[in-house]
Amino acid sequence: MSASPAQYLDPKVLARLEGLALRARSVVEGYVAGIHRSPFHGFSIEFAEHREYAPGDDLRYLDWKVLARSDRYCLKQFEEETNLVCNLLLDTSESMSYRSEGAAMSKLEYAKCAAASLAYLILHQQDSVGMVTFDREIRALVRPSGNPSHLKDILQVMERSAGERKTATGTIFHELAERFKKRGIAIIFSDLLDDVDALLAGLKHFRHRRHEVVLMHVLDPAEIDFPFDKLTLFRGLEGLPELLTEPRALRKAYLEEMQKFIHRLKWGCRQQRIDYVLVRTDRSLEIVLSSYLASRK
Numbered sequence: 001m002s003a004s005p006a007q008y009l010d011p012k013v014l015a016r017l018e019g020l021a022l023r024a025r026s027v028v029e030g031y032v033a034g035i036h037r038s039p040f041h042g043f044s045i046e047f048a049e050h051r052e053y054a055p056g057d058d059l060r061y062l063d064w065k066v067l068a069r070s071d072r073y074c075l076k077q078f079e080e081e082t083n084l085v086c087n088l089l090l091d092t093s094e095s096m097s098y099r100s101e102g103a104a105m106s107k108l109e110y111a112k113c114a115a116a117s118l119a120y121l122i123l124h125q126q127d128s129v130g131m132v133t134f135d136r137e138i139r140a141l142v143r144p145s146g147n148p149s150h151l152k153d154i155l156q157v158m159e160r161s162a163g164e165r166k167t168a169t170g171t172i173f174h175e176l177a178e179r180f181k182k183r184g185i186a187i188i189f190s191d192l193l194d195d196v197d198a199l200l201a202g203l204k205h206f207r208h209r210r211h212e213v214v215l216m217h218v219l220d221p222a223e224i225d226f227p228f229d230k231l232t233l234f235r236g237l238e239g240l241p242e243l244l245t246e247p248r249a250l251r252k253a254y255l256e257e258m259q260k261f262i263h264r265l266k267w268g269c270r271q272q273r274i275d276y277v278l279v280r281t282d283r284s285l286e287i288v289l290s291s292y293l294a295s296r297k
Contacts, residue, residue: 062076086144114288116158217265
């Protein structure tokens with residue numbers, strides 16, 4: 001069964017994103033000329049530095065002003081402009097299927113819409129995008145491509161992602177950091193309900209491999225606000241047991257633990273120069289994405 005673009009691409013979201021280019025803050029590498037800086041020095045548009053002339057060098061790039069001032073033969077070198085390579089990492093574990101009454105869609109559905117919108121934008125600006133779905137294992141991996149028809153492949157992968165198993169973010173991040181050979185951007189969509197030390201170590205591996213990382217921390221409003229006030233049966237996800245309890249007795253302790261959890265993630269991301277974005281699924285998706293992309297400009 002093929003995925004329908006309309007299922008994950010909200011026209012209102014795409015309209016708000018028009019004109020906002022997803023530019024890499026750090027140096028990225030690619031194969032063809034584009035709008036992003038490369039670590040490789042070639043003869044292109046943006047001046048980088050001088051180097052001494054060597055026999056056989058192209059004299060078109062000789063800096064005559066330097067020669068006139070210092071009697072030294074120097075060539076201008078330029079930074080090559082390249083395409084962005086972006087990999088979208090989608091957590092499809094069971095906890096991502098949660099949706100409270102205050103949310104229009106589950107965390108997984110919201111993350112799929114966000115990922116589809118960014119994939120559309122990246123391809124529209126003639127860059128390359130790939131997709132990975134994971135829980136405790138990598139379930140699907142679509143290699144980056146800049147072909148506009150690539151969007152269909154990404155949507156089909158997302159459509160098959162159900163949200164049924166436990167997660168192991170730390171292990172997955174380590175594996176993907178080694179698999180992604182070309183430096184670029186990894187955008188992660190996950191509720192991050194896993195061991196914090198393990199997942200931060202995995203994120204650090206991405207940074208060690210010199211990838212830029214954007215962490216979209218997707219949470220349901222009920223997980224943040226804990227609005228329950230009557231006797232409630234909490235259904236366990238990812239192997240956890242059910243719990244029938246009076247939520248008002250737990251509310252203060254729960255909120256304190258949730259704030260500690262979020263603060264620890266933010267601090268860990270700040271230490272690694274990783275963009276952390278807390279995403280509530282009751283917020284308008286076009287506002288979440290357009291606000292973040294505008295901040296990158």
